[in-house]
Amino acid sequence: MSQEIQSRLLSGNFLALPQAELHVHLEGSLQPATVCALAAKYGVPTSAQEVLQRYAYRDFLEFIETFKWVSSLLRAPEDFALALRDLGEQLLAQNVVYAEITLSVGVMLLRHQSAEKNFDAVIAAAESLRSCGLKLNFIFDAVRQFGSDAAMKVVDAAERCRSKSIVAFGIGGDELSIPAKEFRAVYEKAGAIGLHRLMHAGEVGGPEEIREAIELLGVERIGHGIAAVRDPSLMDLLAQRRIPLEICPQSNIRTGALAKQLGLPAAQIEQHPLPKLFRHGIPVVLSTDDPAMFHTDLRSEYENAHRMGLQEEELKRIAKMSFEYALINQNDEIAIQRAGRATSALG
Numbered sequence: 001m002s003q004e005i006q007s008r009l010l011s012g013n014f015l016a017l018p019q020a021e022l023h024v025h026l027e028g029s030l031q032p033a034t035v036c037a038l039a040a041k042y043g044v045p046t047s048a049q050e051v052l053q054r055y056a057y058r059d060f061l062e063f064i065e066t067f068k069w070v071s072s073l074l075r076a077p078e079d080f081a082l083a084l085r086d087l088g089e090q091l092l093a094q095n096v097v098y099a100e101i102t103l104s105v106g107v108m109l110l111r112h113q114s115a116e117k118n119f120d121a122v123i124a125a126a127e128s129l130r131s132c133g134l135k136l137n138f139i140f141d142a143v144r145q146f147g148s149d150a151a152m153k154v155v156d157a158a159e160r161c162r163s164k165s166i167v168a169f170g171i172g173g174d175e176l177s178i179p180a181k182e183f184r185a186v187y188e189k190a191g192a193i194g195l196h197r198l199m200h201a202g203e204v205g206g207p208e209e210i211r212e213a214i215e216l217l218g219v220e221r222i223g224h225g226i227a228a229v230r231d232p233s234l235m236d237l238l239a240q241r242r243i244p245l246e247i248c249p250q251s252n253i254r255t256g257a258l259a260k261q262l263g264l265p266a267a268q269i270e271q272h273p274l275p276k277l278f279r280h281g282i283p284v285v286l287s288t289d290d291p292a293m294f295h296t297d298l299r300s301e302y303e304n305a306h307r308m309g310l311q312e313e314e315l316k317r318i319a320k321m322s323f324e325y326a327l328i329n330q331n332d333e334i335a336i337q338r339a340g341r342a343t344s345a346l347g
């Protein structure tokens with residue numbers, strides 16, 4: 001076993017399994033050294049120490065501020081390609097063979113960038129990662145607090161890019177800012193052009209945010225969704241309809257989202273509702289969200305889940321679900337072969 005796949009908590013057998021990562025933001029994966037390189041390119045004074053200080057937050061809104069600052073350094077298509085190569089290397093080191101990368105296209109458009117040019121650069125970088133054994137697909141993400149018109153422009157950009165690698169449309173940002181029903185037409189259009197429908201919900205908002213995402217917008221996979229644990233009937237609905245939650249434990253600690261859901265000033269990883277949600281029969285996938293910004297990686301998240309009391313057999317079932325609920329293009333033979341191999345390896 002190579003040194004980088006050792007773990008104190010998980011067996012070598014588990015660590016050797018291929019993995020899929022379904023909830024990871026490109027902008028949130030920039031390591032401090034890459035942020036410093038971009039800052040130097042644009043004459044923005046900073047240091048690795050300052051980046052690390054910015055990568056610590058007291059609450060969700062402080063995290064959003066850092067996300068905006070890092071995004072402001074992604075100014076040219078080649079910057080996005082650099083970011084993707086940075087993330088790709090991190091994923092390959094984690095045995096990830098398939099990932100769905102969320103691109104904050106809402107922020108690109110706010111900055112008057114060309115989503116098509118940025119995406120072309122990203123796709124070129126993704127091709128070189130594919131030859132290393134990593135297949136990537138992409139999610140075009142709008143920012144909820146920017147409103148429905150801006151969100152529709154993200155769907156329009158996905159349509160203009162005309163790529164089979166864009167598999168879904170999603171909305172992130174501040175879920176308490178604008179009601180879900182305002183985005184009905186946006187999700188209808190996304191579905192009409194063949195995109196899967198995703199949304200961050202029940203991260204800092206209540207269970208009603210999750211219910212509305214499903215019932216008003218037809219959302220197929222929920223980002224976070226930890227608030228579901230507060231509503232037994234919603235837990236039943238998620239289990240019956242097989243709607244997965246993309247669980248990102250370290251993110252929930254670092255943004256204060258878990259403490260908020262629990263009504264506590266602070267929360268520990270052992271208090272996370274993942275075991276309860278999973279054992280209720282709700283599909284879950286384990287993800288990192290913004291790995292650099294939250295000082296985490298996929299292996300650490302499986303260790304976190306183990307600390308919550310989930311046994312390795314349960315973790316294997318969760319790892320398998322990341323392939324089952326992946327939005328893998330049916331025409332993509334390599335992706336399917338890899339997923340199939342991984343799934344059979346997981347038993």
Ligand SMILES: [Zn+2]
Pocket residue numbers: 023025172200223289
């Ligand atoms: Zn996210």
